[in-house]
Amino acid sequence: MTLSVAEKSYLYDSLASIPSIRPDGRQQHQFRPIEIYTDFLPSSNGSSRIIASDGSECIVSVKAKVVDHTIDDDLLQIEIEISGERDDSLITESCTSLFNKLLKNIDMKKLQLTKKYSFKLFIDVLVISSNSNPVSLISFGIYSSLNCTLLPKLVSNFDDLEVEELPMFHDYDLVKLEVDSPLVFVLGIVQNNIFIDPAANESEVANNGLMISWINGRTIAPMRTFALNDTNTKGFSPKLMQEGIKLVEKYAPDIANALQNI
Amino acid sequence: MSRFEVYSPEGLRMDGRRWNELRRFETSINTHSHAADGSSYLEQGNNKIITLVKGPTEPTLRSQLDQTKATLQISVNLTKFSKFERSKTTGSNKTERRILEIQTALVRTFEKNLMLNLYPRTIIDIEIHVLQQDGGVLGSLINGITMACIDAGIAMYDYVSGISIGLYDTTPLLDVNSLEEAAMSCVTLGVMGKSEKLSLLQVEDKIPLDRLETVLAIGIAGAHRIRDLMDESLRNHAQKRITNASKR
Amino acid sequence: MSEVISVVARNGAFQKTMITENFESDNSEDDYSMSDINDEDEDNMLDDDGEEENNKATHNKRSTKQNTTDSEIMTPGELITDDPIWMRGHGTYFLENKTYSSVAGTVSKVNKLLSVIPLKSRYAPETGDHIVGRIAEVSNKRWKVDIGGKQHAILMLGSVNLPGGILRRKSESDELQMRSFLKEGDLLNAEVQSLFQDGAASLHTRSLKYGKLRNGMFCEVPNSLIIRSKNHTHNLPGNVTVVLGVNGYIWLRMTTKMDLARDVPPGGSTQGNGMSSTGPTGAVSLNPNSNISITRLEEESSWKIYSDENDPNITGAIKQTISRYANIIKALAFCEIGITQERIVLGYEASMVYSDVGSLIQRDNMESLSQEILNAEKMRGNAV
Secondary structure, eight states: OOOOOHHHHHHHHHHHHSOOOTOOOOOOTTOOEEEEEEETTTTEEEEEEEEEESEEEEEEEEEEEEEETTTTTOEEEEEEETTOTTTTEEEEHHHHHHHHHHHGGOOOGGGGSSSSSSEEEEEEEEEESSSSSOHHHHHHHHHHHHTTTTTEEEESSSSOSSSSSOOEEEEEEEOOOOOOOOOOEEEEEETTEESSSHHHHHHHHHEEEEEEEEEEEETEEEEEEEOOOSSSSOOHHHHHHHHHHHHHHHHOOOOHHHHHHO | HHHHHHTTTSSTTTTTTOOOOOOOOOEEEOTTTTOSSSSEEEEEETTEEEEEEEEOOOOOOGOOOOOOSSSEEEEEEEOOTSSOOOOOOSSSSTHHHHHHHHHHHHHHHHHHHHHHGGGGTEEEEEEEEEEEEOOOOHHHHHHHHHHHHHHHTTTTTEEEEEEEEEEETTTEESSSSOOOOOSEEEEEEEEEEESOEEEEEEEEEEHHHHHHHHHHHHHHHHHHHHHHHHHHHHHHHHHHHHHHTTTO | OOOOOOOEEEEESSSSSHHHHSSSSSSSSSSOOOOOTTTTTOOOOHHHHHHGGGHHHHHHHHHHHHHHHHTTETTTOOOOEEESSEEOOOOOEEETTEEEEEESEEEEEEEEEEEEESSSSSSSOOOOOEEEEEEEEEETTTEEEEEESSSOOOGGGGSSSSTTTOOOOOOOHHHHHHHHHHTOOEEEEEEEEEEOTSOEEEOOOSSTEEOOOOOOOEOOOOGGOOOOOOOEEEEETTTTTEEEOOEEEEEEEEEEEEEEEEHHTOOOTTOOSSTTTTTOOSSGGGTTTOOOOOGGHHHHOOOOGGOOOOOOOHHHHHHHHHHHHHHHHHHHHHHTOBBBBHHHHHHHHHHOOOGGGGGGGGGHHHHHHHHHHHHHHHHHHHHH
């Protein structure tokens, strides 16, 4: 998206003024509305589709497989595909590496079936369209798909180290997977103002972007700054970073709540 | 597989259909109005397909520019999670030969049907995401593209409706699912509107020539039914929009 | 619902309304039977629908509905007429003396011209359209302008006012400094001067009401929602002016002296009607009270018209109002309601109950705001 010089300076001045005026009148902490649909893929254990009000859309599928965790201890595998981008493009690779790091925060104990076997989750993310940085949308997608993931119920013995048998499952009973999954928040910085969920036109003039991850009540690593555009990028004061973290800590529980109530 | 009978002596198929029954067929258009000029979502049995049409629009590359007509580009994304078992291939499957073949077949089918000469010096980019597949995918892709192109307002001669038919011994089975597809020879058809004109015919296995005619006959009849279902869904959608517009 | 984020959620479905709910008939059986395929006349639709006889009531309802709409809605491949007296317009094709529809839409018959207007399509320019566009490319003696159409529009160097007065000849140095007038990303409003053979538009900005856009914000709506009218620039209450491009590109800006000079009475009335009928536009009809006159045209068309600087006097309050208008326009677009100056003004009045502009982006608020606009419109309509 290219904006005209006049547009950019109008947006920049509005966002930099105190109090800041966002182009769609949002509060500093306010997200754009989203739509969530879950569990629409019967052949996946969990699935979700998230649509932002600007038409950005992301579909996540979670498939589970039983593996011997004494051999394969990598129980979460994530693959991200962004429509219109090559698999080895910068944005795809940086998203994949970010989420690979983030998902280490998921409690793998929850996936353990028996002393020998575990579920391995394959998380596939498909970003159908995105107008601004998709990481937030992806994390919401993963969160809500894990939240609706159902796994077969184990009926065989938990202690199978000595016995030579494969785990047995109930014919139709399923158990809900209970894991906390991380959320990623993108914040935009313009001069001394910081705001959550920058829209495409806000990203275009932001001085810097901040990515803050959050899980179960606390902010976690990785936390990084990144340029939201090629032209306006500048440094910012560490105070803003603290303000950003505070914002996330204050409002993230609301988001998690909203994503859970489906 | 052995536990199931592909076609029982009582005339029932694995999913309980008779030989001449279609799977559940549902479609809606304008599902991604922000992301594309035309879009459709299609469920044919367990096939779930998103189709996005972008354009006609100014091409980004000079090489895509044709002075006489629009350039048609179709990319098919069979997602890794689309099958029951997740596909194990690492890296992109976009360059896989099978997918390239499907894309070429689709471009050839729609180059004839869309009035590309009306949109010179432009490009029409069709992007398909298969979220779930269960047999007869090529036919479903055709139906999805037809609906999305109509939504984009691109001029065409007629609906193209796609369907796959299997031949079990001597019985043709309409609209095969993946288990049936794996168990027998199948034919995929693309039929123009209510006519008996075929814009696509794909046979990937051996099929007795003397049976082909019955297979085609049932296939064309099934495609006509699909056309009617698409037409019905489209008219419903159009009616809603027009009632909405009359409120203005 | 939390005010941090508003969520529409549904479990077990791909979209908001299940596809089946779009159909009038409730399909108790999931599969469509093809039982009578061998011995039926395939062209007979009714026979084909016959298998849903177990559902007679809904079936009848649907078929009557189809009868009433068949004259209106056309779908691709459908026969419109076999009468050869009709001239065939857009959205139709001709085969063996018969005219068929090539798109899904409604039939329009103007004199002897028969065309089918698609439900939705990219913007198709027509001569005289007032549009808003964005420069996509600067090339030899011309700019290519993105107007949301099938192709970029062309703006020739000779079709713009150059600094130094309209009578000045363009020179080679102008060709070399085209980017200093308009560069990639710049927004402008212009008129469609003519169409090329292939349907691409040629634009001009040779009037003071056209040119580079400043002092505001851009938003985009589907082009079908903008209705062609005499005037597409409107001064709104709250010191804001809107340019409703026919192509669905909209520019909201602080009202300038120029805008005030254009309309009588100035400032825009809150009455909301009659304004479009008054106030002819353009430089010739400037209000005598204003300090801009035709003699100052030359001065006005100095380098200033290509400036990238915004007016330094845009206050926070005006910016808030611009955001409010943008959200009202988005709400109208969300509910697929045609966007007119009257409706925007009605929406502005109705939106005052929401003191927080940001709350207008929520679905429920957008819907209730649109409903209020339609209601208010009905009331006004009755009063007249």
